[in-house]
Amino acid sequence: MYKTTYEEWLVEESLDSELKKELKEIINEEEISDRFYQNLAFGTGGLRGKMGVGTNRMNVHTVGKVTQGLANYLNTNFKNPSVTIGYDSRNKSDVFAEMAARVLVANKVKVYLFEGLRPTPMVSFAIRYTKSDAGIVITASHNPKMYNGYKVYGPDGGQLTDNAANETLDYINKLDIFKDVKVVSKEEAEKSGLLEYIGKEVDDAYYNKVAELCVRKELIKQKAKDLKIIYTPIHGSGNIPVRELLKRLGFTDVTIVAEQELPNGDFPTAPYPNPEIRQVFELAIELAKKQHPDVIFGTDPDCDRIGVVVNTGDDYKVLTGNQVGILLTDYLLGARKDEGKLETKDAIIKTIVTSDMTQVICDYYGVQMFDVLTGFKYIGERIKEFLETGSNNFVLGFEESYGYLAGDFVRDKDAVIASVLIAEMALYYKTQGKNLFQALEDLYKKHGYFVEDLLSIEMEGQSGQEKIKEIIDNLRKNPPKQIGDNKIVTLADYGVRKSYDLESGKETPINLPSSNVLKFILEDKSWFVVRPSGTEPKMKVYFSVRGKTREEAQNKVEQLKKDVQKLI
Numbered sequence: 418m419y420k421t422t423y424e425e426w427l428v429e430e431s432l433d434s435e436l437k438k439e440l441k442e443i444i445n446e447e448e449i450s451d452r453f454y455q456n457l458a459f460g461t462g463g464l465r466g467k468m469g470v471g472t473n474r475m476n477v478h479t480v481g482k483v484t485q486g487l488a489n490y491l492n493t494n495f496k497n498p499s500v501t502i503g504y505d506s507r508n509k510s511d512v513f514a515e516m517a518a519r520v521l522v523a524n525k526v527k528v529y530l531f532e533g534l535r536p537t538p539m540v541s542f543a544i545r546y547t548k549s550d551a552g553i554v555i556t557a558s559h560n561p562k563m564y565n566g567y568k569v570y571g572p573d574g575g576q577l578t579d580n581a582a583n584e585t586l587d588y589i590n591k592l593d594i595f596k597d598v599k600v601v602s603k604e605e606a607e608k609s610g611l612l613e614y615i616g617k618e619v620d621d622a623y624y625n626k627v628a629e630l631c632v633r634k635e636l637i638k639q640k641a642k643d644l645k646i647i648y649t650p651i652h653g654s655g656n657i658p659v660r661e662l663l664k665r666l667g668f669t670d671v672t673i674v675a676e677q678e679l680p681n682g683d684f685p686t687a688p689y690p691n692p693e694i695r696q697v698f699e700l701a702i703e704l705a706k707k708q709h710p711d712v713i714f715g716t717d718p719d720c721d722r723i724g725v726v727v728n729t730g731d732d733y734k735v736l737t738g739n740q741v742g743i744l745l746t747d748y749l750l751g752a753r754k755d756e757g758k759l760e761t762k763d764a765i766i767k768t769i770v771t772s773d774m775t776q777v778i779c780d781y782y783g784v785q786m787f788d789v790l791t792g793f794k795y796i797g798e799r800i801k802e803f804l805e806t807g808s809n810n811f812v813l814g815f816e817e818s819y820g821y822l823a824g825d826f827v828r829d830k831d832a833v834i835a836s837v838l839i840a841e842m843a844l845y846y847k848t849q850g851k852n853l854f855q856a857l858e859d860l861y862k863k864h865g866y867f868v869e870d871l872l873s874i875e876m877e878g879q880s881g882q883e884k885i886k887e888i889i890d891n892l893r894k895n896p897p898k899q900i901g902d903n904k905i906v907t908l909a910d911y912g913v914r915k916s917y918d919l920e921s922g923k924e925t926p927i928n929l930p931s932s933n934v935l936k937f938i939l940e941d942k943s944w945f946v947v948r949p950s951g952t953e954p955k956m957k958v959y960f961s962v963r964g965k966t967r968e969e970a971q972n973k974v975e976q977l978k979k980d981v982q983k984l985i
């Protein structure tokens with residue numbers, strides 16, 4: 418089957434000339450099969466894949482086809498639809514953004530295109546600012562340089578919901594990638610009056626909103642200059658907005674990691690530009706040894722994730738995504754309490770693979786906590802629900818994978834917002850004589866030690882995907898009742914949306930959409946979760962344990978990891 422498609426592409430006259438050249442040079446059969454055996458999957462996260470020639474790759478044709486499908490969906494469901502488009506610093510991100518704009522204009526869809534790279538969350542904001550019916554961001558977030566992606570957003574600024582994504586997919590599937598894609602040139606698009614470039618006005622509106630999110634405004638006014646920060650945009654789109662906001666708020670002692678300051682889609686100093694990986698902070702930590710900052714921030718290429726490193730006096734400690742989320746949860750709720758603003762309907766939203774300590778802290782402050790599936794779109798959906806029903810005040814949403822959001826003007830994780838709030842929090846603790854690491858230690862002493870860990874097992878290609886499915890299916894069919902010396906008491910199967918008491922067999926429904934995720938809960942409430950990554954060729958296993966001391970919790974998690982590795 419892939420052979421026919423490959424041969425069609427070989428003789429296709431309208432194939433982009435650069436791609437044509439690339440195609441002719443590929444002789445390896447496996448390589449040909451991998452590029453043509455399927456269409457790059459369009460899921461709720463949009464498209465993501467390696468760049469290059471083929472139906473299973475990110476290129477102007479696959480981007481064009483998906484955009485044509487989106488245009489058909491929009492023209493069916495909205496009157497005179499409009500779309501906001503943004504892109505990050507990846508190679509070809511600007512080219513794909515322009516292609517999307519040209520296809521939309523050819524379909525009479527109005528386009529607001531950012532004049533230069535911007536963080537993903539700024540596009541989420543801009544969608545409602547321009548009153549668009551959808552948004553597109555060209556980015557593969559934190560993936561290595563050969564990847565790119567195409568994220569689609571709805572009119573509320575949140576990632577497309579499952580229903581809208583499925584409807585769009587139906588339109589996409591009806592199209593021939595070469596014959597059915599309408600496209601005009603850039604010049605024609607500009608002349609049509611349907612393409613409008615956006616920039617400064619939207620930026621300013623966004624900056625003003627972010628600055629308003631700070632809680633202890635007086636403290637910031639008086640002391641912001643006392644916090645010493647090192648920041649690295651890791652060659653991405655955070656450079657301007659993060660620095661601009663810190664500056665506006667008075668955080669003037671900010672040093673940038675020069676080697677990683679400018680946008681560069683080759684990510685020369687950080688091949689995996691992901692703040693989850695310690696390597697991205699090597700240069701920052703080197704610099705820190707000379708500059709002695711209080712904190713280091715690093716944001717990924719599309720500036721939706723942030724990593725934090727803390728100067729503990731004798732070392733630089735990299736905090737995990739869970740730890741930063743825990744700190745922010747406690748800080749924001751505590752600050753609201755101090756300001757007399759805390760309400761019982763205040764709410765924190767996190768994902769099912771994120772630290773249980775969140776619940777403990779929410780209980781402590783008497784506020785509500787909501788669990789959703791992995792993916793920030795589910796947090797976005799909940800925020801929308803809160804606003805529509807007035808049921809809760811959204812305070813913070815976060816994922817263990819380094820994504821945070823406060824406020825309701827953005828509906829995806831936002832590392833610009835996070836950097837401002839973390840700076841405020843670090844400043845507050847500094848005035849209390851503590852660094853963030855000590856603040857965290859205080860929380861553990863108060864609520865118990867929670868340790869989380871993650872195991873990512875890479876399994877590339879079609880065979881990898883099949884293998885992951887097989888492992889998870891096996892665990893589902895024959896769930897272990899024991900892991901090492903510990904009894905497993907509950908299996909939560911998010912695929913069938915049921916939770917099973919493994920002793921009594923009692924079933925409890927899970928009130929979340931279906932997703933191929935299994936959570937095994939032990940007697941002492943520790944757990945591990947298995948799920949396929951939705952963005953990378955990996956199977957992910959998450960661990961969470963609690964203990965009375967750090968040592969006890971640490972030992973437990975190590976043991977659990979070993980036991981689970983034996984199992985899979």
Ligand SMILES: O=P(O)(O)OC[C@H]1O[C@H](O)[C@H](O)[C@@H](O)[C@@H]1O
Pocket residue numbers: 558791792793794816818820949950951952953957
């Ligand atoms: O499916 P995974 O690879 O674990 O990735 C999960 C992550 O994917 C994207 O980055 C989403 O925007 C995040 O909200 C989500 O946490």
